[in-house]
Amino acid sequence: MSMPKAYVYTRHGGPETEALIDLDRPSPGPGEILIAVRAAGVNPVDWKMRQGFRSPGEDERVFPMVFGSEAAGVVEEAGAGVSGFAAGDEVFGSTTRGGYAEYALLAAGVTAHKPAALSFRDAATLPVAAATAYDGLRQLDLPADATLLVTGAGGGVGSAVVQIARAFGLRVVGVASAGKKDFVASLGAVHVSSGPELAERVRAVARDGIDGVYDLVGGPVLTEAAELLKDRSKLVTAGSPQETVAALGGDRVQRARTAAVLEAVADLAVRGALNPHVTRAFPLQEAGAALRAVEDGHTLGKIVIEVGA
Numbered sequence: 436m437s438m439p440k441a442y443v444y445t446r447h448g449g450p451e452t453e454a455l456i457d458l459d460r461p462s463p464g465p466g467e468i469l470i471a472v473r474a475a476g477v478n479p480v481d482w483k484m485r486q487g488f489r490s491p492g493e494d495e496r497v498f499p500m501v502f503g504s505e506a507a508g509v510v511e512e513a514g515a516g517v518s519g520f521a522a523g524d525e526v527f528g529s530t531t532r533g534g535y536a537e538y539a540l541l542a543a544g545v546t547a548h549k550p551a552a553l554s555f556r557d558a559a560t561l562p563v564a565a566a567t568a569y570d571g572l573r574q575l576d577l578p579a580d581a582t583l584l585v586t587g588a589g590g591g592v593g594s595a596v597v598q599i600a601r602a603f604g605l606r607v608v609g610v611a612s613a614g615k616k617d618f619v620a621s622l623g624a625v626h627v628s629s630g631p632e633l634a635e636r637v638r639a640v641a642r643d644g645i646d647g648v649y650d651l652v653g654g655p656v657l658t659e660a661a662e663l664l665k666d667r668s669k670l671v672t673a674g675s676p677q678e679t680v681a682a683l684g685g686d687r688v689q690r691a692r693t694a695a696v697l698e699a700v701a702d703l704a705v706r707g708a709l710n711p712h713v714t715r716a717f718p719l720q721e722a723g724a725a726l727r728a729v730e731d732g733h734t735l736g737k738i739v740i741e742v743g744a
């Protein structure tokens with residue numbers, strides 16, 4: 436039998452550090468679940484980690500590091516102390532040591548059973564983009580009928596924010612490039628083109644004002660969006676550092692990272708309220724191309740890697 440494959444970075448740096456290598460099947464430690472991966476989500480954090488951006492919990496990892504932080508697949512083995520999951524179960528969740536691989540480890544506390552009606556491809560996108568969208572909307576806690584402004588509304592997180600906000604009964608103004616107008620409108624938002632003089636264009640379509648902002652872009656877009664708000668506590672971002680958003684009176688999205696949130700977003704997907712809009716799927720052998728597409732910064736919906744398809 437051939438060795439399982441994984442897509443890794445061998446040191447911090449650019450795309451030249453990436454390689455598809457043979458890697459032993461990992462063994463699940465306490466609280467971990469080993470899965471045969473069917474699909475892995477691709478997110479901006481993946482290339483940011485390769486560049487050397489670190490998040491707590493990753494520090495004990497050694498090179499080569501497998502890319503990715505979410506996957507869906509079939510349980511092979513559950514580690515010590517894991518209950519509720521058995522070999523053969525179809526699951527999705529947050530990986531502990533990467534997801535762009537034939538085998539991956541999931542954190543049992545951030546893993547859920549995949550509903551039969553949901554594809555592996557769609558399920559693999561929920562732990563990062565959809566769960567971040569859900570967490571930020573819960574944090575904003577806007578009343579039904581309030582008007583929410585979403586920047587980066589055509590991307591992975593933004594398209595989930597628009598749809599979940601609509602499911603929560605909010606009115607949504609979605610900022611995206613002109614080419615994404617029809618897509619953003621199809622999600623249920625009023626589209627506003629990105630670019631200079633954003634605030635004016637937003638005011639023209641939101642005559643009653645903006646009650647909340649969910650930012651995914653940062654920089655001048657975040658600053659301009661913040662200025663549209665009366666109550667700055669109704670500003671959250673996932674695309675900007677805490678210092679930057681705190682200086683504007685807002686907050687970074689606080690991630691819940693629970694199985695309950697995964698179940699909530701999967702339920703929205705099964706009910707048809709949330710379509711992850713996987714616009715491109717690449718085989719593991721082309722993981723680099725999948726990552727380049729996300730690193731470009733102008734993704735439409737979600738991109739996934741499919742394994743063994």
Ligand SMILES: NC(=O)c1ccc[n+]([C@@H]2O[C@H](COP(=O)([O-])OP(=O)(O)OC[C@H]3O[C@@H](n4cnc5c(N)ncnc54)[C@H](OP(=O)(O)O)[C@@H]3O)[C@@H](O)[C@H]2O)c1
Binds near residue numbers: 592630674735736
């Ligand atoms: N804290 C967390 O837990 C967490 C979780 C998920 C994501 N994030 C972060 O959130 C951000 C968004 O993630 P994502 O997965 O949604 O990324 P994505 O799929 O790449 O989408 C980003 C969107 O931003 C838009 N954009 C890029 N540059 C822009 C500009 N200058 N002005 C206006 N819009 C611009 C792009 O749309 P156009 O093509 O229309 O410009 C794109 O659709 C990233 O920074 C990511 O790292 C954080």
